[in-house]
Amino acid sequence: MITKDFTYHAPTGLDGVVSVLAEAAGDAVVLGGGTMLIPDMTHGRTRADVVVDLSRAGLSGIAPGDGEVVVGATTTYADVLADDRAPALVPLLRVMAGGVTGGPQIRNKGTVGGSASYANPSSEVPACLVALGARMRLASASGTREVEALDFFTGAFATARRPDEVLAALVLPALTGTSVGYTKLKHAESSWPIATAACVPGPDGALRVALGAVAATPLLVTVDRPDAGVADPAWRAHVREVVDAAVTEPWSDVLADGEYRRRVAPVAAARSIARALETGGEEETP
Amino acid sequence: MNRVRLKVNGQEHEIEVESCTLLVHAIREDVGLTGTHVGCLTGDCGACTVLVDGASVKSCSVFAVSADGAEITTIEGLAGDEGLHPVQQAFWDEFAFQCGYCLPGMLLTTCELLDRDQDPDDAAIDQAINGNLCRCTGYASIRSAVRRAATRMAAGDPDALPESQRSESPSAEPPPSA
């Protein structure tokens, strides 16, 4: 039960959203799918005087453009999964969305923009956006700006979004013909991930891997190609060295302590690369 | 206070709620249907599941005001005057529940699954019910129940139909469109 009532707005367009946010001067929270915000309000971890619900603002949808794909912030995991164009347009989001924890009820409501804005270190969306080199489109009453995903995630549950801004869309590069790889490690069906790794080979063949859930923010590393195969011990040692160097402050919570996450992060990275170089998509067995 | 219109199991309701009222509480306390359960209020257990405009959601993670104008199906909306819904019947036959706390989520997510996939394999079943925690059954009987519901509904098995629609001849009835 939420004991503190608030003023509720559900504007029917982006203009309405940003004007409510401007007026609320920092006292508003933005409601996406509600899967994280509403339980947080129920349990008193978040309080707000004003709630701005995006569900009627028309911010959902996947639109291919010139060399990029614009994903509306309120596009749900279910929207991604139901879109026949998703495997070609947003292959990494497609694979990730299929494995989101919490059942169809969460996939029906949870939004990619909400997950990014919430910036839970254990969430899957942030590291995927960093691996893709996405740009975050932020709108406010004074205009629109775009921030690189790597700069957007500033800490655990913290982003570069100002209180008067709303994340309106994610701008992803079009991945024509690139085979991506994704791995998630978790030890129970209903668990948050312990480590995720998303590999998006660059146009030059460089292997970019973004690690999620192993630190407060996603970590981006670039590793050498496995010329002698992904089982080559020397290449595995190289991956471990690169990842170890990046994981300076591992994330700890009740599910796994930092040392454990540090230990499994290179394994996740190597698996995502193996997957990207084989067929693309997700590893068979998590 | 906000005036909110909900069509619950086919019946119109107009209720007055605070902005902070959760949909699960509006359904239980304002509409008066207590088959939708409150478990965790964190979005984990699935006991509060309802269908909103045909899609399963955890109603503890939705504000009632956001659902204004929506069509909602709760567990009470499954059985007809004639008897149990085929999915309920399959859960009954397979002993797929004990205390029943998880049932709203298990039944409604199964209905949503069978709406889109009439012949789900185990992976699809697991994917459909993995947002519901059951403390009693161990899940094996739930999987069996989902398979049984799917088989019977696809085959038009008369046992899958509400009692009043059953006929003597097994092939006489079309499958229900649930």
Ligand code: FES
């Ligand atoms: S009460 Fe809603 S998921 Fe547990």
Ligand code: FES
């Ligand atoms: S029957 Fe008791 S929780 Fe599932």
